Amino acid sequence: MKARHIDTDTEAVRLEALRQYQILDTEPEEAYNNLAQLAAFICGTSISLVNFIDENRQWFKAKVGLDVSEMPRSVGLSYLCQERRNVVVVPDTLADEKLANNPVVTGYPYVRFYAGVPLITPLGDMLGTLCVIDQVPKELSQKQVEALVALSRLVIDQLELRRHVTEVSEITEKLMTHEQAARAQSEAARTRIANLLESITDGFFALDKKWRFTYINGQAERLLQKKQNELLGKNIWEVFPEIVDTTFHREYHRAILEQVSVEFEEFYPPLNCWLQVHAYPAKDGLSVYFQDITERRKTAEALRESEERWQLALHGNNDGIWDWNLKTNEVFFSTRWKEMLGYKDHEVSNGWDEWTKRIHPDERDWVLQAFQDHFAKKTPFYVCEYRVQCQDGSYKWILDRGQALWDALGDIVRMVGSYTDITDRKQADEELKRQNLRSQLFAEITLKIRESLQINEILQTTVTEVQKLLQADRVLIFQLEADGSGTVVQEAVLPGWPVILGKNIFDPCFKEEYIERYRQGRVSAMEDVETAHIQPCHREFLRQFAIKANLVVPILVRDGIWGLLLAHQCAAPRRWNNFETELLQQLANQIGIALSQAQLLEKQSQQSQELARSNAELEQFAYVASHDLQEPLRMVTSYLQLLERRYKTQLDANADQFINYAVDGARRMQTLINDLLNYSRVSTRGQPFMSVNCSVVLEQAIANLQIAIADSKAIVTHDTLPEVIADPTQLTQVFQNLIGNAIKFCQNQQPQIHIGVAKPDGNPDEESLNVTPSADEWLFWVRDNGIGLESQYAERIFIIFQRLHGRNKYPGTGIGLAICKKIIERHGGRIWVESKLGQGSTFYFTIPDRAGKQSWAP
Numbered sequence: 001m002k003a004r005h006i007d008t009d010t011e012a013v014r015l016e017a018l019r020q021y022q023i024l025d026t027e028p029e030e031a032y033n034n035l036a037q038l039a040a041f042i043c044g045t046s047i048s049l050v051n052f053i054d055e056n057r058q059w060f061k062a063k064v065g066l067d068v069s070e071m072p073r074s075v076g077l078s079y080l081c082q083e084r085r086n087v088v089v090v091p092d093t094l095a096d097e098k099l100a101n102n103p104v105v106t107g108y109p110y111v112r113f114y115a116g117v118p119l120i121t122p123l124g125d126m127l128g129t130l131c132v133i134d135q136v137p138k139e140l141s142q143k144q145v146e147a148l149v150a151l152s153r154l155v156i157d158q159l160e161l162r163r164h165v166t167e168v169s170e171i172t173e174k175l176m177t178h179e180q181a182a183r184a185q186s187e188a189a190r191t192r193i194a195n196l197l198e199s200i201t202d203g204f205f206a207l208d209k210k211w212r213f214t215y216i217n218g219q220a221e222r223l224l225q226k227k228q229n230e231l232l233g234k235n236i237w238e239v240f241p242e243i244v245d246t247t248f249h250r251e252y253h254r255a256i257l258e259q260v261s262v263e264f265e266e267f268y269p270p271l272n273c274w275l276q277v278h279a280y281p282a283k284d285g286l287s288v289y290f291q292d293i294t295e296r297r298k299t300a301e302a303l304r305e306s307e308e309r310w311q312l313a314l315h316g317n318n319d320g321i322w323d324w325n326l327k328t329n330e331v332f333f334s335t336r337w338k339e340m341l342g343y344k345d346h347e348v349s350n351g352w353d354e355w356t357k358r359i360h361p362d363e364r365d366w367v368l369q370a371f372q373d374h375f376a377k378k379t380p381f382y383v384c385e386y387r388v389q390c391q392d393g394s395y396k397w398i399l400d401r402g403q404a405l406w407d408a409l410g411d412i413v414r415m416v417g418s419y420t421d422i423t424d425r426k427q428a429d430e431e432l433k434r435q436n437l438r439s440q441l442f443a444e445i446t447l448k449i450r451e452s453l454q455i456n457e458i459l460q461t462t463v464t465e466v467q468k469l470l471q472a473d474r475v476l477i478f479q480l481e482a483d484g485s486g487t488v489v490q491e492a493v494l495p496g497w498p499v500i501l502g503k504n505i506f507d508p509c510f511k512e513e514y515i516e517r518y519r520q521g522r523v524s525a526m527e528d529v530e531t532a533h534i535q536p537c538h539r540e541f542l543r544q545f546a547i548k549a550n551l552v553v554p555i556l557v558r559d560g561i562w563g564l565l566l567a568h569q570c571a572a573p574r575r576w577n578n579f580e581t582e583l584l585q586q587l588a589n590q591i592g593i594a595l596s597q598a599q600l601l602e603k604q605s606q607q608s609q610e611l612a613r614s615n616a617e618l619e620q621f622a623y624v625a626s627h628d629l630q631e632p633l634r635m636v637t638s639y640l641q642l643l644e645r646r647y648k649t650q651l652d653a654n655a656d657q658f659i660n661y662a663v664d665g666a667r668r669m670q671t672l673i674n675d676l677l678n679y680s681r682v683s684t685r686g687q688p689f690m691s692v693n694c695s696v697v698l699e700q701a702i703a704n705l706q707i708a709i710a711d712s713k714a715i716v717t718h719d720t721l722p723e724v725i726a727d728p729t730q731l732t733q734v735f736q737n738l739i740g741n742a743i744k745f746c747q748n749q750q751p752q753i754h755i756g757v758a759k760p761d762g763n764p765d766e767e768s769l770n771v772t773p774s775a776d777e778w779l780f781w782v783r784d785n786g787i788g789l790e791s792q793y794a795e796r797i798f799i800i801f802q803r804l805h806g807r808n809k810y811p812g813t814g815i816g817l818a819i820c821k822k823i824i825e826r827h828g829g830r831i832w833v834e835s836k837l838g839q840g841s842t843f844y845f846t847i848p849d850r851a852g853k854q855s856w857a858p
Contacts, residue, residue, distance in 0.1 A: 015055055017125035021159050022166055023052060024059055030263055031158050031276075032062035035130070035151050040064045042147045042303060043140060045132040047109060050155055051078055052119075052128035065133075066109060075103040077111065081118040081129045087145060089408040090114040092137035113138040115145070117152040122160070130155050139414065142405060147303050154296070161278070164200055165289065169280060176283060201291065208285040209256075211236050223292055225271065242270055248277070255279045256286060265293065320419035322402075324352070326412050331355060337419050342391035360387035360395055367400075374404055375412055382417065385426075397426040431579075434469075438583055441465045455598050459490040462587055466567065467492035470580055474547075474568035476500065477591070480561060484515060489563075497570045498545050509538040518554040519561040523581060525551050528573035549574040553584045556592045557599070565591065689827075689850075692728045694721035694780075698755060701735035705743070712743050714751035721757055724778055725850040730823040735782070737816040738843050742784035745841075752785045759849070777829065777846045785840040794833050820845070 018024070032050050040048035047065035051058050058078060059070045077099065080088040093099040093112055104111045116131035130152040140148075203220035205213055213231040221227060226239070237244055247266040255262045263278045274297045277290040320337025324330075330350045338348050341358070348354050359367055363386040374382040382402040387395040402417025444461060459477050467475040476491040485506040493499055526532045527549050529542050542550070549569040555562045565588045567580070698718055702709065709716065716739065724731075735755070742753045758779045773779035789797070798821040824831040828848045835841035 014125050014127070017121060017123065018052060018054070018127050021127070021163050023061060023159065023162065024054060026061070028062065029158075032155065033064075035154055035158075036062040036064045038300060039130060039132050039148060039151050042151075043115065043132040043138075043144050045113065045115075045134040045138065047133035047135075049131050049133070050119075050128070051131060053078060053082065053126075058128075071104075077102065077104065077114045078116060078129045078131065080114075081116040081131075082126055085118055085120065085126060087149060088114070088116045089140055089145065091139055091407055091413075095137075109133065110135050112136050115140055115148060117148050119152055119155055119159075121156060127159070139405070142403065143303065150299065161202065161289070164202075165278065165280065168287070169282075172282060172287070200289075202289045203291060204287070204289050205231070206282075206285060206287050207236060207252075213239075214285065220290075223271070223275075223290070243268075251277070252279055252286060252288070255281045265297075322355075322417055322419065324402075324415045324417075326414065340419060340421055341388060341396070347391075358389045360389065363387060374402070382415070385422065396421055397423045434579055437469050438586075441469065441587070455594060456490070458594050459591065462565070462591060463490045463492040466565075466584070466587065467494075469583070470567055472567040473497050473570040474545075474566075476566050476568075477555070477563060478505070478566060479563040480515070486563065494570075500545060507538065507541045509535045509541065515561065518552075518564065519556070521554060521556070523551075523553050523585065525576045525581060527575050530573075546570045548572055549576070551576045551580065551584060553581075553588045555588045555595070557595045562592065562595055687727045687729055689725050689727060691723055692726045692731060693723050694731070694757070697728055697732050698735050700732050701739060704732075704736050705740055708740065708743050712746065712751050714743050714746075714753060716753045716755070718755035719757050721755070722778060724847045726827055726847060727823075730826070731847075734820050734823050734845065737820050738782040741816065742782060742786055742841075746784065746786040749785065754783045756781045756783065771844060773846065777848050779844065779846050781842050781844045783840065783842040788835045788837045788839050788841050789833075790837050791835070794835065797833065798831065 036048045036050050040046070045065075048063070049060050049066065050062040051060055053073060056073050057070050058073055058076055060066065060068075063069070077088070077090065077093075080090075090096065090099060091113060093102070093105045093114060099105060102111070111133050113134040113136065114131065115133075116129040118126050119128045119130060120126050130148065132148065198217050198219075200217075201219065203223040204215075204217045205220050206215040208214050212233055212235055216224075216226075216228050216231050224231075231239060237249070243249055247264055248268075251262045251264050254260070259281045261278065261280045263276070265274060265276050267273075268275050273292050273294045275290050276293045277288060279289075280287045318336065320340050321332075321334040322337055323332040325332075329352045331352055331354070332350060333348055333354070335345050338345055356364065356368070367384050367386050370379075370382055370384045373379050382400070382404070384400045386398060386400065388398045389395055399420040399422045400417060401420075402415050404412050404415040407413050441462075444465070463475045463477060466472070474491065474493040474497055476488050476493075478486050479489050480486040483506075485504060487504050488500050488502060491499065491501040493501075526534070529539060529548055529550070532539075545568070547568045547570060549572075551567040553565050555565055565584055567576075567584065695718075698721060702716060708714075739753055739755075743751050758773055759777075771779065798817050821831050824845045824847075829846040831843070831845040833841055833843050
């Protein structure tokens with residue numbers, strides 16, 4: 001056998017690391033024996049070893065099925081793990097000429113199968129191997145290999161635990177020996193021990209000879225769910241009476257009586273967990289290390305159950321199972337696999353082509369590519385969904401999943417997988433996809449109806465999307481006339497078929513009774529024009545447009561029929577399913593709704609235009625009439641005033657009274673015409689909006705009313721007013737009219753008038769209001785202490801010429817508040833009043849905050 005080169009420096013470091021664990025030539029230990037047995041059980045081999053590689057030998061800490069405790073280092077296969085530092089699996093040593101002449105192959109123990117995992121420390125030193133051996137060729141599954149790797153980590157964990165225990169024991173002995181001579185050093189060492197014990201992942205506690213706790217680390221507190229102050233100084237059998245007469249009790253006593261270390265695994269019911277325990281006797285008591293191994297136990301159990309499940313799956317699974325031997329190119333197909341495709345067990349051979357020839361031609365290439373990607377390890381698993389042909393010629397959708405197995409040389413030797421019938425799921429997915437497309441189409445059309453009611457765009461979208469969704473050769477919308485003829489108003493047609501968009505079409509067979517049936521909601525689905533029970537003239541009519549099958553639904557608008565929505569198949573006959581029929585019916589209903597709304601919108605638009613024209617004419621008439629009345633009225637007024645001055649004292653009392661009546665009537669007529677002119681000019685003669693300081697506007701209004709304010713001794717106050725975007729002249733008129741009314745309708749008392757303003761985010765002078773302004777507007781109010789009014793008249797007073805009092809009591813034309821309302825509405829605001837009879841009134845109005853922010857004027 002050819003000698004292998006070993007790096008001297010690296011080997012020296014490795015041997016030093018091995019000796020630090022003090023494992024060589026030690027007595028057998030149950031933990032290592034258990035791991036070796038578990039490895040043999042999982043892999044199904046007759047031999048398993050926990051092997052440490054010394055300078056010139058291989059020494060076996062634990063062995064199953066082998067009579068010797070060591071072998072020369074120059075023989076065996078452990079060098080493979082050392083060279084590769086990775087898992088090594090040799091299914092058949094005789095198949096490899098390099099291994100066939102190895103002494104352990106040609107002689108005892110006659111190795112034919114070998115699988116090894118290197119034992120590598122946390123620092124990266126390779127100490128030996130955990131290996132399984134058999135005298136017959138074998139294959140390991142991926143799960144078995146993973147389990148073997150997991151067991152190798154547990155061997156390293158045992159070594160690390162041993163090293164920690166050795167270190168702790170040595171430190172403990174030194175402390176006990178030198179305690180009296182070097183108290184300070186002893187205390188420092190005790191601290192180091194405590195730190196070490198607190199840093200390890202195992203739980204640890206120490207007992208004295210009377211079974212009292214003398215130390216417990218943090219991990220032990222967590223595992224036992226007890227605090228140090230609950231345990232220190234207490235007798236273990238009194239604190240934990242449930243472990244008396246159990247394995248814990250017997251093994252702890254044996255360790256003390258025989259002065260030997262003990263280790264065992266035991267279930268601890270109070271905490272519902274498995275514990276692995278190592279107990280070491282000392283001069284003054286017992287040191288106990290333990291850890292929770294519940295998860296490890298569960299893992300081992302899970303591996304066992306997994307193997308059982310796999311065996312059961314072959315017989316009880318509803319999926320089909322296949323097992324492909326890539327060396328022989330033979331495939332095992334389970335009975336369920338064959339039944340799924342409609343075959344009996346003997347009707348399908350084990351050839352690879354039995355599989356590939358049944359894959360749908362459209363999908364065969366990419367399915368085979370998926371295999372290649374998995375073989376190249378581009379994908380962790382092989383997963384495909386494709387169609388497979390059944391015995392009756394139909395196709396089923398299959399979910400195919402598999403996992404390849406590679407040998408130690410990296411060659412694929414086997415692949416195992418399963419077939420799942422997903423035909424129902426695919427059909428459900430297709431139905432869901434159609435429903436989603438239908439919902440999207442309805443949503444798009446509904447959105448267009450809501451946004452614009454552009455009928456041509458809605459109809460174009462309908463035919464285009466329906467043609468795509470149904471994959472029809474032609475979809476069109478046909479608008480009917482009263483005589484049965486009509487026009488194709490929208491069309492979506494595939495290239496190569498006649499285009500009939502815009503054509504006026506008349507079918508001589510399309511009589512009144514057919515129109516009446518469609519008006520009642522009739523749907524016509526014709527699968528084959530040539531075999532359909534229709535009149536010859538109708539068949540000829542359809543042939544001229546290359547129609548082989550058609551689907552027709554009516555478009556109804558209110559109680560009448562507007563037209564037809566049609567789908568044509570021109571290449572071949574076609575059976576129309578319920579989904580397609582319902583889709584066209586629902587779309588026709590949506591189109592009918594859109595047409596109805598469009599008609600209503602057009603009618604409303606015409607009415608609005610007519611109303612606007614009428615209002616403009618009335619406004620112009622009011623302006624022209626009032627303007628043309630000015631000149632003759634001015635002449636009448638002048639002559640009446642001249643007559644009054646010249647003949648007032650020269651005529652009798654009745655004549656004077658008549659002249660007074662005439663002059664007063666002329667003046668009131670002049671005032672009425674001026675107010676009417678102002679009312680008509682609000683919309684037509686208004687100035688452009690600009691930034692206006694409301695304080696300046698209010699001062700101007702007060703100045704215009706200074707005589708009335710002085711005569712009535714009115715008190716006018718106001719808040720700090722903002723800047724707004726408005727017509728300054730009209731805003732002045734609003735304040736002037738509202739303040740003027742407050743002065744006029746204040747009976748026998750001094751008028752007290754306050755102008756306020758507010759916004760939702762508040763201002764320094766905001767009052768308590770019953771009204772909350774919107775975020776994008778200013779709220780103004782004019783509050784007085786006048787006569788007030790009843791709530792039933794709150795809206796009436798804003799109507800032109802509406803008065804609540806006679807002219808003799810309160811003069812005026814009844815137009816002032818109507819002007820205010822029109823001005824505020826021009827600015828995009830609102831105006832209203834809150835009042836109680838005899839308790840004053842508050843007139844509110846809003847002005848939009850077009851600047852988008854508060855701007856309080858100084």
